[in-house]
Amino acid sequence: MCWGVSAVEENDGGRLARALAEISAATDHEALDRVMACLVPVYAIKSAAYMGTGITRNETEPFLAVTYSSDWVEHYKSRRYVEIDPVVHQGFRRLLPVDWNEFDSSSDGLRTFFGEAADFGLGRHGLTIPIHGRGGDRSLFTVTSDFSNRDWGDAKLEYLRDFQLLAVYLHEKVLQLAGQKLSGQPLSPRELECLQWISEGKTAWECATILGISINTVRCYLETARNKLNAVSNTHAVSIAHETGLFFPRL
Amino acid sequence: MILTIESHNRHEFPDLIDQMFEMRAEVFSGRLGWDVSVTNGRETDRFDSEDPAYLLSVNEKTGALQGAVRLLPTTGPNMLRDVFAALVPDGAPESPLIWESSRFAINPRIFADDDRANANHRVNSITLELLCGIVEVCQKSGIDQIVSVFDARMARIFRSVDCPYEEIGTPVRIGKIMTYAGLFEMSDEMWKRLATVGGFDAPVLVSPDAITRLHTLAKKAA
Numbered sequence: 001m002c003w004g005v006s007a008v009e010e011n012d013g014g015r016l017a018r019a020l021a022e023i024s025a026a027t028d029h030e031a032l033d034r035v036m037a038c039l040v041p042v043y044a045i046k047s048a049a050y051m052g053t054g055i056t057r058n059e060t061e062p063f064l065a066v067t068y069s070s071d072w073v074e075h076y077k078s079r080r081y082v083e084i085d086p087v088v089h090q091g092f093r094r095l096l097p098v099d100w101n102e103f104d105s106s107s108d109g110l111r112t113f114f115g116e117a118a119d120f121g122l123g124r125h126g127l128t129i130p131i132h133g134r135g136g137d138r139s140l141f142t143v144t145s146d147f148s149n150r151d152w153g154d155a156k157l158e159y160l161r162d163f164q165l166l167a168v169y170l171h172e173k174v175l176q177l178a179g180q181k182l183s184g185q186p187l188s189p190r191e192l193e194c195l196q197w198i199s200e201g202k203t204a205w206e207c208a209t210i211l212g213i214s215i216n217t218v219r220c221y222l223e224t225a226r227n228k229l230n231a232v233s234n235t236h237a238v239s240i241a242h243e244t245g246l247f248f249p250r251l
Numbered sequence: 252m253i254l255t256i257e258s259h260n261r262h263e264f265p266d267l268i269d270q271m272f273e274m275r276a277e278v279f280s281g282r283l284g285w286d287v288s289v290t291n292g293r294e295t296d297r298f299d300s301e302d303p304a305y306l307l308s309v310n311e312k313t314g315a316l317q318g319a320v321r322l323l324p325t326t327g328p329n330m331l332r333d334v335f336a337a338l339v340p341d342g343a344p345e346s347p348l349i350w351e352s353s354r355f356a357i358n359p360r361i362f363a364d365d366d367r368a369n370a371n372h373r374v375n376s377i378t379l380e381l382l383c384g385i386v387e388v389c390q391k392s393g394i395d396q397i398v399s400v401f402d403a404r405m406a407r408i409f410r411s412v413d414c415p416y417e418e419i420g421t422p423v424r425i426g427k428i429m430t431y432a433g434l435f436e437m438s439d440e441m442w443k444r445l446a447t448v449g450g451f452d453a454p455v456l457v458s459p460d461a462i463t464r465l466h467t468l469a470k471k472a473a
Contacts, residue, residue, distance in 0.1 A: 089259070090259040092302075093257065093258035093259045093302050094257045094258065094259055094302060094304075095257060095302060095303060095304045095322065095323070095324060096255065096257065096304050096388065096391075096392055097391075097392055097393070130302075131326070132301065132302070132323075132324045132326055132327030132328075133326065133327055134326065134327060134345075135328075136301065136327060136328055157391070159393075160391070160392060160393030161348065161393035161394075161395070162393075163393065164347040164348060164392070164393040164394070165347050165348065167347065168326055168347035169347075187342070188340075188341045188342025189341055190341030190342060191341065191342050214417045216396075216417045216434055216436065217417050217419050217434065220344050220346075220349070220396065220398075220419065220434055221341070221342070223344070223346045223348065223349070224342060224343075224344050224345050224346055227326075227345055227346045227347070228345065
């Protein structure tokens with residue numbers, strides 16, 4: 001069911017590419033929930049949660065895609081924890097990833113809150129990635145873990161890049177499912193040009209030489225192109241571009 | 252030392268934040284004559300309302316503001332996309348792994364009494380500290396690259412502190428200012444290079460203990 005669970009089967013890059021592919025391929029909320037559930041064994045975490053605002057025009061509640069038990073979600077709502085939850089209060093006002101150990105847990109209310117969260121299955125460690133969307137829309141991607149303190153420190157360094165990508169891909173997919181995202185942000189001429197050279201078997205280095213620009217600039221164009229197409233790799237971006245007729249035939 | 256301040260903890264450092272906006276007015280409007288908006292001696296723009304991260308260089312002994320810079324994600328509103336799009340007709344970078352750096356300023360007041368050589372040395376030193384701080388913040392946030400819009404003056408500063416970048420897009424003259432967009436790698440190599448020039452043997456980002464010391468300093472000064 002879930003991909004990349006065996007350490008032998010996938011290298012780290014494969015794990016991320018597969019996760020992004022599954023997110024991009026999700027066609028409804030249930031599919032997204034399944035992807036979120038798979039992130040748990042794949043990254044050996046305790047939970048994964050996406051919370052979005054500004055997703056639909058007249059929303060009364062934020063959009064949730066979470067692996068939390070429905071018991072915790074109900075408990076959180078009945079206790080109105082959104083009013084004291086520092087993840088929510090800080091997350092929507094921040095840019096840098098937020099480690100939950102930054103929160104001042106000296107207040108009784110917060111100690112109870114986090115204690116109950118653990119009782120309901122959340123990990124002792126938590127990390128929240130704030131997402132700043134194109135139009136100023138905001139979302140949060142949160143993972144929790146029961147790693148040891150040292151392993152958690154290492155895991156954060158190793159996974160943060162993955163989590164930044166997962167967070168934004170999730171956000172884009174949620175917007176798309178809500179009918180908000182324009183289907184396909186237009187690629188700029190240079191982004192398209194780099195992608196077309198890649199589709200013809202050139203390496204990024206060769207592309208840089210052909211276009212007379214630096215390889216870092218090529219990497220930047222390709223990264224932006226992948227992001228706009230919600231592609232998980234150059235190969236994926238190329239196939240999307242072919243399918244949607246973006247490439248011009250070379251004369 | 253470099254302090255990171257975001258919207259959620261701004262209220263803990265009201266003096267430093269005020270000093271930052273005043274410094275920006277002095278540097279960008281007063282000294283450089285840029286077309287920026289100054290109210291009550293403070294320069295702010297709409298991107299300050301997008302919950303950026305600010306990096307502040309603070310003097311460890313006196314608690315005085317030495318310089319500052321602002322970081323924003325390229326996935327959301329940012330200067331290159333929304334103000335300087337003319338620089339990148341081929342498209343502004345937009346990626347979860349690329350942030351934008353803007354409003355980089357060194358406080359002119361701190362070396363008002365210095366001779367030119369000493370002033371230059373201190374400008375470079377604080378510049379390097381801020382740049383190292385940016386690399387450290389990016390590395391602990393999973394960010395690969397920084398993009399930035401800057402003028403010829405800033406380009407000279409990057410060269411003089413040996414901070415490499417790739418120019419992207421095409422330079423454009425905006426008013427009197429020749430303006431460039433550059434891409435910076437947030438790599439270990441970048442940090443080591445900058446740290447070597449700056450003489451730093453440890454991370455410049457401040458520890459929580461140092462923040463406590465800073466609060467104590469601020470209280471004493473008040």
